[in-house]
Amino acid sequence: MTTVKKLWIGIGILALLSPLGLIIPALFDASGAWGEWGLDKIKKLIGYIPEGMQKLAELWKSPMHAYTVPGQKPGLAHESLVYILTAVIGIAITAGLAYVIAKLLGRKNKGN
Amino acid sequence: MHIPDGYLGPATYGTMFGVTLPFWAFASWKLSKTLKARQAPYLALGAAFSFVIMMFNIPVLGGTTGHATGTTLIAIILGPWAAIISVSVALIIQALLFGDGGITAIGANCFNMAVVGGLVGYGIYRLIATGSDAKSKRRLFAGGIAAYVSLNASALLAAVQLGIQPLIEKSSTGQPLYSPFPLSIAIPAMALEHVLLFGFVEAAVTALVLKYFQKNEPEMLG
Numbered sequence: 001m002t003t004v005k006k007l008w009i010g011i012g013i014l015a016l017l018s019p020l021g022l023i024i025p026a027l028f029d030a031s032g033a034w035g036e037w038g039l040d041k042i043k044k045l046i047g048y049i050p051e052g053m054q055k056l057a058e059l060w061k062s063p064m065h066a067y068t069v070p071g072q073k074p075g076l077a078h079e080s081l082v083y084i085l086t087a088v089i090g091i092a093i094t095a096g097l098a099y100v101i102a103k104l105l106g107r108k109n110k111g112n
Numbered sequence: 113m114h115i116p117d118g119y120l121g122p123a124t125y126g127t128m129f130g131v132t133l134p135f136w137a138f139a140s141w142k143l144s145k146t147l148k149a150r151q152a153p154y155l156a157l158g159a160a161f162s163f164v165i166m167m168f169n170i171p172v173l174g175g176t177t178g179h180a181t182g183t184t185l186i187a188i189i190l191g192p193w194a195a196i197i198s199v200s201v202a203l204i205i206q207a208l209l210f211g212d213g214g215i216t217a218i219g220a221n222c223f224n225m226a227v228v229g230g231l232v233g234y235g236i237y238r239l240i241a242t243g244s245d246a247k248s249k250r251r252l253f254a255g256g257i258a259a260y261v262s263l264n265a266s267a268l269l270a271a272v273q274l275g276i277q278p279l280i281e282k283s284s285t286g287q288p289l290y291s292p293f294p295l296s297i298a299i300p301a302m303a304l305e306h307v308l309l310f311g312f313v314e315a316a317v318t319a320l321v322l323k324y325f326q327k328n329e330p331e332m333l334g
Contacts, residue, residue, distance in 0.1 A: 001308070002301075003328075003332070004153045004154070004157065005155050005215070005228055006328070008157065009320055011157065011160050011161060011164060014161075014164045014165065014191055015164055017166045018164060018168065020168060021167045021168035021169040021170075021179070021266070022169070022218055023133065024171060024175045024252045025169050025170070025171040025176050027171075028171035028175075028178045029171075029175060030169075030171030030172070030175050030188075031175055031176070031177075032169075032176065032177055033113065033169075033177050033178055033179075033206075034174075034176040034178075034186070034301050034302055034305065035113075035271075035293070035301075035315060036113065036114060036115070036116050037292065037300065042195060042292075046292050048287075050118075050287065050289050050290055050292055051287070052121060052281060052289035052290045053118035053119065053289070053290050053291070054117070054118070054123040055118075056117045056118035056214070056216060056290075057116065057118030057313050058117075059117050059118075059214075059215065059216065060117060060207075060211070060215045061211075062207075062208065062209055062211035064123075064194045064209055064210050065210065066210065066212070067167065067212070068150040068252040074310075076252040078276075080213045081123060083167070083183075086210065087163075087164055087167055088166070088219050089209075090163050090167075090205060090206070090209065090210065091160045093162075093205055094143065094160055094162075094201055094202050094205045095156040095157070095159055095207065096156070096189060096200050097201050098156045098158070098159035098160075098197070098201045099152050099153065099155065099156035099206060099248055100204075101155070101201065102149075102151065102152035102155035102156065102194075102197075102258050103145070103149055103152045103315050105140055105147050105197075106143065106144070106145040106147035106148050106150075106151060106152060107149055107188075107241055108144065109145075109146070109147060109148050109149065110283065112253070
């Protein structure tokens with residue numbers, strides 16, 4: 001098997017294991033990274049929502065916000081499946097874009 | 113440390129786009145001179161690895177989480193310029209499709225995690241590993257230390273960018289307009305969890321994958 005194929009299997013295993021990044025924090029009741037809170041949590045933390053933050057925070061509506069899909073059912077089991085799905089989608093798009101950029105950048109260099 | 117939209121004011125996020133752009137340009141120029149088209153699959157793999165490893169959130173005392181970035185590992189195997197491009201691609205896709213990191217903060221997040229992460233990680237690795245055999249223990253040690261310092265440098269930068277907001281972005285009544293936490297809170301909060309836990313996670317991931325390469329793909333370690 002080629003090196004590239006073997007490494008892709010490794011990435012695939014990571015995608016399948018990715019729900020650990022959801023389940024383990026849930027076990028410890030950890031909600032998210034420091035300084036990445038949503039507006040509700042900010043209001044709870046400091047009692048108000050800073051004016052500029054309010055304006056900028058909802059500037060962009062991402063289609064799969066926080067690795068969820070619209071209409072997703074609640075529960076850790078379903079969340080885990082969607083987490084794997086979004087991992088696969090994210091990996092495919094990220095790898096595809098990096099591949100195209102690398103092909104374009106390297107197009108003039110011949111040989112090994 | 114994916115800074116969301118609304119935490120950095122325009123002066124900061126604008127500056128960070130301005131600072132990051134030349135690094136993207138230089139990295140692209142560098143790759144256009146050195147990268148072979150057949151190496152494209154490895155850049156794709158690097159970007160994919162960075163994307164997925166950042167999904168492994170790890171809880172830390174105090175109810176927050178953090179994660180490794182894979183930047184140092186990619187910089188060691190593919191070089192710092194390829195790492196800057198591939199980790200930036202992962203961060204941009206995370207921001208656009210998954211709202212992980214703000215779109216206004218793409219410059220800042222790419223500077224912290226891809227540019228500084230890649231250059232610091234690569235620099236320290238070279239400093240410790242130069243002259244050692246590709247299969248030596250010293251390479252693993254070098255990768256681990258480099259990854260630890262690199263992630264902490266990224267986290268510290270993010271903390272400073274967040275922490276200066278209450279100083280520079282205030283309403284007429286003195287209320288913070290963006291991230292409300294001063295440097296005296298942001299730096300200890302971010303630095304401590306990365307010094308005590310996430311830095312070691314990044315080091316372990318880096319050393320483990322390097323060990324795999326030493327055993328199975330030593331020719332890729334130069």
